[in-house]
Amino acid sequence: MDFKFLKDNELVVPAQTKIAMIVMDGLGGLPMEPGGKTELESARKPNLDALAAQSALGLADPVAPGITPGSGPGHLGIFGYDPMVYEIGRGVLEALGIDFDLGPNDVAARGNFCAVDAAGNLTDRRAGRIATELNVELGTLLRTIQLDGVQVFVETVKDYRFVLVLRGAGLGDALTETDPQRLGVPALPVRAHQPDAEQTALLANQFVDQARKLLADKHPANMVLLRGFAKRPAIPSYQDVFDLRAAAIAVYPMYRGLSKLLGMKTLAVPGETIADEFTVLEKNWNDFDFFYLHVKKTDSAGEDGDFARKAHVIEELDAQLPRLLALKPDVVIVGGDHSTPALLKSHSWHPVPVMLYSKFVRADGIAEYGEHACTRGSLGRLRSRELMPIALANAGRLTKFGA
């Protein structure tokens, strides 16, 4: 089931209740040795554990069992959307990540500066991971490129990465990538795999040709690769599907961009600690029905393989939790967008421990928030996208289906 069922049957009803969703990025973990505890299980987190006792617990698959999600699908899932239906292309995510204001008809691609030899064959797909300063300098050159009938944006991301955005009427994003994913061969031409993208393929190839000429005598970056062409997906908004005035509290641009895609109001966060985020939550409590609060550093620590630091970020969140509970939210969801076990140093396919608190939830009485504890919870093993309907029900925001 997804929100379409709620819409088609007009199940969503207005209410004055408030729902808070805490997303700890990459929350799910693994023990460092067999039989050990996970990051979450080893963290000292009395407030989360106390909330667990009054909550329903479960293990959530963001996309489907076995699937390791990127940040886009992971968030779409916990936000209540089916990530197998709504896809956010890599180019769009990259543009969101630098706060680029993508229009509905823009086509965005992720760009790499790269190196080719005299014959045009790739020698380094990342141009020796050039410094951001050089990227900015080369970007200025690329910004001189003019294409017929479209505006061209070239925006530096970091190191060797940039974003290319084409803006104009009638652009399509059904395009192949130019990165051959190996060395010793030339970059591939962009090809349309749907007729409505043929004109865009032409333009993209013209961009690459001009870039090749402009960068010809540069070193170590003398060429570009383009990947993940994508338009902003048309995703129904939170207001439209859930009748929620939703606010996003996130420090990193990509997550702010993601929530903006769903029509959430992204609140400015002065500072970048978890405590700063909770201050924003408190200040805006009266003005929204739904709050998404994003904790990034669990994921970064997981990616770095730093078990202790990941556990510590969870403890930091735990210390702030009473500030949310003092606001008397009607429903609290605590979870993650995916797992990032320090053991694996990367996103993983493991289901994410989640809990849902409300006065009307049938609490499992399990006074611990952790992977093994959640295995025993009454939410069972569910898809992340099933959490939002349960949250809405507990918030008195769904009416009866059928007579």
Next chain:
Amino acid sequence: MDFKFLKDNELVVPAQTKIAMIVMDGLGGLPMEPGGKTELESARKPNLDALAAQSALGLADPVAPGITPGSGPGHLGIFGYDPMVYEIGRGVLEALGIDFDLGPNDVAARGNFCAVDAAGNLTDRRAGRIATELNVELGTLLRTIQLDGVQVFVETVKDYRFVLVLRGAGLGDALTETDPQRLGVPALPVRAHQPDAEQTALLANQFVDQARKLLADKHPANMVLLRGFAKRPAIPSYQDVFDLRAAAIAVYPMYRGLSKLLGMKTLAVPGETIADEFTVLEKNWNDFDFFYLHVKKTDSAGEDGDFARKAHVIEELDAQLPRLLALKPDVVIVGGDHSTPALLKSHSWHPVPVMLYSKFVRADGIAEYGEHACTRGSLGRLRSRELMPIALANAGRLTKFGA
């Protein structure tokens, strides 16, 4: 999965086995205070607990997590049908509830007697909840209405409620309601939202016009509202999809009507206690393969917010259970159509504790039937409609899929 998979793959095979399904209406509950026991958990029910020890336990969502089902969808789910696919309209349910014998082409609507002022604006959508006697009297008047080419039935339900049935060829039920859901405005005209219902819209509006004239000088009910136009859904029968000769043992007309829709034989119940229902079960044991036994009063007690009475109804069922077990059923399902926690005094979205006994089930060895006990069961958290295939398998009525 639903029964279509069984049909398409010809998995259903004949057998001499018997399946009994006990549906306690609104069975699922909540504790009255945090950390307390639910209605089911506080009931003294030695027989159900003993059966639980030999059963597989689980928590069933009648429709989907978070969805609060009406009686129609709740029953369809536990009967093995997907309530998101098969919908029973309000008009049909209302007709079933008074034992009206709906034909396959009839269009039924739920009617309210209401009150309008001289300008035709609504002053009371329920006409002061008039007595059933007045309803019967006004119904006699409405029964004089003649419409071109269709038969008109007007049947009293109770208080201000009646059922309108139009019988004829080519009628459609894709019709809007006349109830504007507020006062101070006139009733809305019926509109077709599909072309094949336009003629029916015309007829319905003629009925309303004539009713307005006939009731003009009556008090306090001088007008009617029509809602939930619906035809009997075409639902494949138990015989057809499960190869089961099925019998329904239910006291309330609506549940008898529901099971008749699925081709079950509705057995007459002399008396209306649970014991009376078990007597009917015993008498008919040899003549059917499947028995649906409905216990209504768990739901009524829940709706009344009477925790103790709901627990007591469960104890009453428990006392009768040995009579079923003495018949040596091959499979017993005990469950509910939805939750009705006394705390909420209404249907709710909480999953329903269910158990499935057979000699061949892999028993969980949990000697308690209750919400928290069922959380630990091997059925896990499942959809109600998944119970029937498991029951059939345990009854030796499903063959192997694939070579």
